[in-house]
Amino acid sequence: MIADILVAGLVFGSLYGLVAVGFNILHRPTNVVNFAQGELIMIGAMLMAATPIGGLPWGIAAACVMAVVAIVTLAEERVAVTPVLRRSSHAVGWVITTLAFSLLLAEAAGRLWTDQPSTVAPPWPLSMRVEEVLGVRFSSYQVAVVVIAVAVVALLDVLDRSRLGTALRAVAADRDGARLRGIDPAALTRRSFLLGGALAGLTGVLAAPLLLASVTMGLGLLIKGFAALAVGGIGDNRGVLVAGWVLGVIEAAGAVFASPGSQSVVLFAAMLLILLIRPNGLRGLAVQRHV
Amino acid sequence: MTAQDEELIAVSGLSSGYGAVPVIHSVDFTVRTGEIFAVVGGNGAGKTTLLSTVSGLLRPTSGSVRLAGTDITGWSPERIVAHGLVHIPEGRRLFTGLTVAEHLRLGLWNAPNRRRVERERTERVVDLFPVLGERMDAYAEVLSGGEQQMLAIGQALMREPRVLLLDEPSIGLAPVVIQRVFAVVDRLRTHGLTVILVEQRVGQALALADRGLVLRHGRVEAAGSAAELAKDPALRVAYLGAAAAGDQRIKE
DSSP states (O other): OHHHHHHHHHHHHHHHHHHHHHHHHHHHHHOOOOTTHHHHHHHHHHHHHHSGGGGSOHHHHHHHHHHHHHHHHHHHIIIIIHHHHHHOTTOOHHHHHHHHHHHHHHHHHHHHSOSOOBOOOOOTTOOOOEEEETTEEEEHHHHHHHHHHHHHHHHHHHHHHSHHHHHHHHHHHOHHHHHTTTOOHHHHHHHHHHHHHHHHHHHHHHHHHHSOBOTTOHHHHHHHHHHHHHHHOTTOHHHHHHHHHHHHHHHHHHHHHSOTTOHHHHHHHHHHHHHHHOTTTTHHHHHHHHO | OOHHHHEEEEEEEEEEEETTEEEEEEEEEEEETTOEEEEEOOTTSSHHHHHHHHTTSSOOSEEEEEETTEEOTTOOHHHHHHTTEEEEOTTOOOOTTOBHHHHHHHTTTTOTTHHHHHHHHHHHHHHHOHHHHHTTTSBGGGSOHHHHHHHHHHHHHTTOOSEEEEEOTTTTOOHHHHHHHHHHHHHHHHTTOEEEEEESOHHHHHHHOSEEEEEETTEEEEEEEHHHHHHOHHHIIIIIHHHHHHHHHHHO
16 A cells, blocks of 8 residues: 555656646746646646647657647747836736736636546557556556656756756846846746746646546646645755655545545645745755755 | 047947936947056946946946947847957856856857857966866855956956956955956956956056046046046045055055
8 A cells, every 4th residue: 555655646746746847947047936837737738638639649749739838838928927027027926927827728728628527548558557566556657757757857957057057047046147148038038938838738748647637637736836846945856856756645645544535635734844844845955965 | 540440449428327317427438449448436436337338237328339330239238248248247246056167158158159169268268267277166156256256257258258347356355366356457458358447446447457537426527548547636535535545555
């Protein structure tokens, strides 16, 4: 039973971690937390579940979904983020504008698609069929999701040390200082939104077979991703993935040990407890490691 | 050579400020290729505002800035950097969490020839500041003030700019380190670099500079050769004040 909890925790935790990594990508050049992230992921899942894209070979379908969600995210940057930041880079108007964009997406999805949740099959040769190895039960698709989440974080680590990643860190540290070195924060912001949007699309594609794809799935992912962000530390991709796993395991344990249906309560209680003990989340540990 | 060629920077009628608050009023000056041009004046005289307007961080309310004959008024800072004018702001403004090596690489951000010249330029900067070569993997925030200033200058030199705007390079540094920084600025001039130097250490700045201007309440109070400015007794008493007297005493 413990093994089942760990498997479920790691798999769903990987999704929460990926949501939070998406927050990080968009936050870096803008200091904005994108409240539309959950609905962007929902769009990704629904494109797989309810449009002809889902019928394409999986690799092509995933690429199409990532491209479409990336473009929607860039549109969000154009209408809901950059105009607000142009007025004042310290204002918090983006809270309302990204939330408004989120509601627009949810509303549009509600009109386009039925609110009947639909199942999406995992891509061949992966399946949801549960295997048992040494007493641990898991499916090949579950393994793939965890591996992909780790690979995404590892890839972003590499990107972080590239020239582009260095420039992004410079913009995050001192926007005007970066401009004086010839770095255009607006251009980097656009690239970050494209990348973060593509990741949201990928997260939706990955989530579709695990969760039922539905037009209402966005809010739960947003909030759990936000919990992973708070616990893992904003800006720290490894931290938020680990935090996603921790919260995923706690949630799975809650479903088993408390009553089923109360797992969200257990998850958020655990998040509050962790933040009470470590106000900076797990991140304090990471910072000490760096210095 | 025409006057246009000789005047690398031509600022005319430049007024600017923060929001609705005007700080500098109708400032005129020109800087010739290869000169060190000092901008001196007391606290709040508008020196930093002047530099920030030239480098594009602030938009002028009126007037113009020309760089090598091109009108760069109202350009974005990143475009002005690409055009060969680099502004090292007060306090260095290095990036927390970036190493020395990463700072130097960023110095070539968007430079068209960066792949070809990166190694050679890095070597040249390390020749100029050997301490940077020893601390390539150190984070900027753990460097000493002097090392940070050298990194800021080294980063700017990666791009081989035509003009360097240096805002208070001496701030927070020990006197012996200041001497070293000023010696480097002096050496850069022999490589054909043009420098606009903002300094509170008026005596030292004027000793280094070819020409300069005195800013007071956002207006040009006096302008001319550095030697004339340093000698002007009225200026010394009225505007350069204790700082100049103090610098003089140190020299003697």
